[in-house]
Structure formats: C-alpha cells, structure tokens
Amino acid sequence: MSLLFRRASLASLGLAFGLSALSLSPLMAQQTAPAPADAAAPAAKPVDPNTVIATVNGQPLTEADLVLAEGELSQQFAQLPPEQRRAAALSAAIEIRVMAAKAVTDGLDKDPDFQRRMAFLQQRALHGEMVEKGVVNKVTDAEVRARYDQEIANTPPVNEVHARHILVKTKEEAEAIIKQLDGGADFQKLANEHTSDPSGKTNGGDLGWFGPGQMVPEFDKAAFALEVGKYTKQPVQSQFGWHVIKLEDKRAKQPPAFDDVKDQAKQAVIRDKYFALVKSLRAGAKVEIPDANLKKAVDTLESAK
Numbered sequence: 678m679s680l681l682f683r684r685a686s687l688a689s690l691g692l693a694f695g696l697s698a699l700s701l702s703p704l705m706a707q708q709t710a711p712a713p714a715d716a717a718a719p720a721a722k723p724v725d726p727n728t729v730i731a732t733v734n735g736q737p738l739t740e741a742d743l744v745l746a747e748g749e750l751s752q753q754f755a756q757l758p759p760e761q762r763r764a765a766a767l768s769a770a771i772e773i774r775v776m777a778a779k780a781v782t783d784g785l786d787k788d789p790d791f792q793r794r795m796a797f798l799q800q801r802a803l804h805g806e807m808v809e810k811g812v813v814n815k816v817t818d819a820e821v822r823a824r825y826d827q828e829i830a831n832t833p834p835v836n837e838v839h840a841r842h843i844l845v846k847t848k849e850e851a852e853a854i855i856k857q858l859d860g861g862a863d864f865q866k867l868a869n870e871h872t873s874d875p876s877g878k879t880n881g882g883d884l885g886w887f888g889p890g891q892m893v894p895e896f897d898k899a900a901f902a903l904e905v906g907k908y909t910k911q912p913v914q915s916q917f918g919w920h921v922i923k924l925e926d927k928r929a930k931q932p933p934a935f936d937d938v939k940d941q942a943k944q945a946v947i948r949d950k951y952f953a954l955v956k957s958l959r960a961g962a963k964v965e966i967p968d969a970n971l972k973k974a975v976d977t978l979e980s981a982k
Contacts, residue, residue, distance in 0.1 A: 730767060733774045738767075746770040812950045816943060822935065825942045829932050835889060837930040840900045841882040843867055843921040844874040851912030851919040858908055864923045873918065882923075888930050896920060952982050 726741035747754075747766040754762045785791060841864060845851050854867055865881025872882050889897060899913040903924035913920040935942075959979075966972035 733771055734778060738770055743767055743770060812954060813947055816946050820946050821939055821943045824946050825935050835930045836927055837886050837888040838900055838927050839886045839925040840884050841868060841923045841925060842884060843872045843882050844918050845871060846918050848912050848919050851921050854921050900924060
C-alpha cells in the first residue's frame with residue numbers, strides 16, 4: 678500500500694456502528710465466542726454442577742463454585758498450562774474460604790467500610806446481570822440487520838476513484854514527465870522508470886481504489902478533480918514530493934458487507950437498548966444531589982448519553 682494512504686476506519690466508511698459501545702464496559706460482561714472444539718477429541722461428559730469437589734471445614738465446594746472461581750481468576754492463571762489451571766483455581770478457592778472464615782471470626786464482616794464495598798459489589802453484579810439478561814440476550818438478529826440497513830440508508834453516497842501516480846523529488850522532474858505524457862508516452866512505463874514510491878515501481882504507480890480523505894489533502898483534491906483517463910497538467914506538491922496523477926476510473930463507494938460489521942451493529946443496538954432502559958429507570962427514580970456544581974456536572978453527562 679502506498680505511503681500516501683491514511684488509515685481507514687469505520688468512520689471513513691460512513692458508519693457509526695462503534696459509537697459509545699465501550700461506555701458499557703466494564704459494567705457489562707464481555708461476549709466472547711467459545712473456543713472451537715477439537716474434532717479429534719471425544720466429547721467431554723457433562724459434569725453435574727452440584728458435584729462436591731472438596732469440603733472446607735465441613736462446607737462443600739462444588740463444581741459450580743470451582744467454575745466460578747476459574748472464571749473470576751482467569752487472568753491470574755492465564756500463564757499456567759491448561760492442565761494446571763483447574764488445580765490452581767481449586768487451591769485459590771480453598772484459600773479464599775479459609776481466609777474468609779477467619780475474617781468472619783475476627784468480625785471483619787461487620788466493618789462499615791467492608792459492608793459498603795459488599796453492597797456496591799452486589800449492586801454492580803446485579804447491574805451486570807440486568808445488562809446481560811435484560812439487554813444483551815434480548816437483541817435479535819432482525820434488530821441487528823435493521824440497524825445495519827438504517828446506517829447504510831443514512832450514509833450519503835460517496836464516490837471513490839482509481840488512480841495512478843508518479844512521485845519525484847523536484848518540480849522540474851514532474852514537468853519533464855508531463856511533457857513526455859503530452860507527447861504520447863505510456864504512463865505506467867514512466868511510473869515504473871521514475872517514481873520514488875516503492876510500492877509503485879512494479880505496478881505502474883497503481884494506487885488502487887480510494888475514497889475522499891484517504892490521501893494527503895493536496896493529492897486528494899487533485900485526483901478527485903480529474904476526469905477519467907486524464908492526468909494532471911501541472912505537478913502536484915505534497916509533503917512527499919511532486920506528483921503526476923492519472924485518473925483511471927470512478928465509481929460509487931460500496932458499503933461494507935453486513936457480515937464484516939455485524940458485531941459493530943450489534944454493539945450499537947445494545948448501546949441504544951441499554952441507554953433506553955437506563956433513561957426509563959432514571960425517570961422513575963427519585964435522585965437528589967445537594968451539591969449544585971456536582972449536580973450540574975452529572976446532568977451534563979446524562980444529557981450527552
């Protein structure tokens with residue numbers, strides 16, 4: 678790809694799918710695809726979540742408890758070989774239980790700061806459950822497709838162009854090349870011989886298709902002003918040097934395929950549903966903030982959602 682190209686993004690494609698989806702994290706559980714099963718391995722026999730794996734001071738620690746520990750502590754054990762993670766999780770779960778029992782014996786569970794943290798953690802966990810089961814799990818394929826179709830319909834049509842260029846160091850070199858083109862010289866041959874753009878030395882200076890804003894401004898303006906089959910009659914200067922540009926073709930820019938952006942479309946649907954739910958719940962809640970400046974700051978944040 679030519680050094681002239683800027684990085685394209687979904688925004689450059691005219692789509693707003695990714696908008697504020699990240700504002701739900703870390704309060705929303707990440708949706709991850711399950712790892713593909715090993716076709717050669719036999720299917721694992723389902724394990725009863727109530728199976729007792731260990732007892733700690735007479736209290737059962739079940740398969741469900743161990744699965745929860747593995748999930749909560751997954752980052753801690755990420756560097757361990759897979760066959761060691763289950764044992765490490767069980768060891769950690771036992772450690773947590775005996776330490777927690779000691780904390781209760783010492784009355785630490787009665788500490789006001791601890792109780793406040795526990796209340797917040799419970800509320801946060803319930804928030805996550807509500808997001809997952811009340812928002813994420815209720816998003817349908819039809820809604821995702823409708824959001825994609827809506828974004829495409831709302832995107833103004835944009836042309837893209839297919840161009841070639843010859844990049845040289847001086848204006849005089851570019852003028853000499855234009856003079857040869859005026860005399861009937863072949864553009865691709867001249868590009869292979871003279872361009873200093875490494876990507877264009879073997880393909881006749883071909884830049885492929887690009888849309889508005891993907892090239893540096895001077896190049897972009899000159900390329901989109903050309904008629905198909907024409908080349909610039911005056912050298913075009915940019916930060917890279919002097920260009921002679923030829924326009925090969927124009928066409929309407931094609932939108933991304935649904936399968937390429939469906940995950941972003943789903944996140945956009947989730948975002949909208951989440952904030953709609955929050956708005957309805959906030960409308961029915963009595964919220965008082967005595968500090969006027971703090972209230973104004975919160976109101977500003979809320980109005981931006």
